[in-house]
Amino acid sequence: MQLKDSVIIITGGGQGLGRSMAEFLAARGARLALVDLDQQRLDEAAAACKAAGGDARSYVCNVANEEQVGDMVNQVASDFGAINGLINNAGILRDGLLLKSKDGQIQKLSLSQWQSVIDVNLTGVFLCTRDVGAKMIELGNQGLIINISSISRAGNIGQSNYSAAKAGVAALTVVWARELARFGIRVAGIAPGFIETEMTASMKPEALEKMTAGIPLKRMGKPDEIAHSAAYLFENEFYTGRVLELDGGLRL
């Protein structure tokens, strides 16, 4: 699949890895539909994509809201006339131990802390894939859906909610690749390890050093390295149903 003129929806496209992937794909001539919660961030990201050489439009939409996702997909189809790809990238962290003991009292991970992450990182991926997939079939468009999982899918301490969602997303990549192949839609995953983002940039140098010491390559990944993998997945038409691990060799 060639990136030039392909219409690709990127959720969480307003900042971080989503924005990096958007700019990278825009530089290769893709037409981006950027989805996020905040209009101003989206506008800045869309302007950066245009400056990089691609077309881009922005859509305010909560991926965990069924009605908003349906409306967004209809609007993208009407604005661009086609949909060739989706990157399920929007995600949140609400870390916490399942149980902890403080001053003789047991504190439990709250249901809202659990549910908020499942809603965005798992249900959001389901809703976007279902509705984008349906629209692609309706329009007769073929293409690729990429799910952003995480190295945490293997089970990371303090991340019951996040690990469960990211493991779910990895499993769904296999399920949907098998189900959607008959429509000419491939489904792939990327499981990043620690990547240089604003969050890691704000960490204390000692904490950063400790974290990178455990990575065989002794450094974090760069957002462009994730974007490069996304471009590869679009272009390699034999890739489906697998999750690409991009973690510098780290195992949690």
Ligand SMILES: NC(=O)C1=CN([C@@H]2O[C@H](COP(=O)(O)OP(=O)(O)OC[C@H]3O[C@@H](n4cnc5c(N)ncnc54)[C@H](O)[C@@H]3O)[C@@H](O)[C@H]2O)C=CC1
């Ligand atoms: N940064 C890292 O080191 C790693 C990131 N990941 C995954 O990569 C993806 C992107 O992560 P980052 O760029 O670091 O995060 P980020 O927090 O910088 O960006 C996430 C974006 O998603 C948007 N978003 C959150 N909830 C949303 C919702 N309900 N509807 C629409 N948009 C929503 C946010 O507004 C934000 O713009 C996430 O799925 C994350 O789990 C995975 C492994 C490592």
Ligand SMILES: CC(C)c1ccc(C(=O)O)c(O)c1O
């Ligand atoms: C624990 C993993 C590597 C991790 C770290 C940081 C973020 C983030 O800032 O969003 C993640 O999403 C992760 O999966």
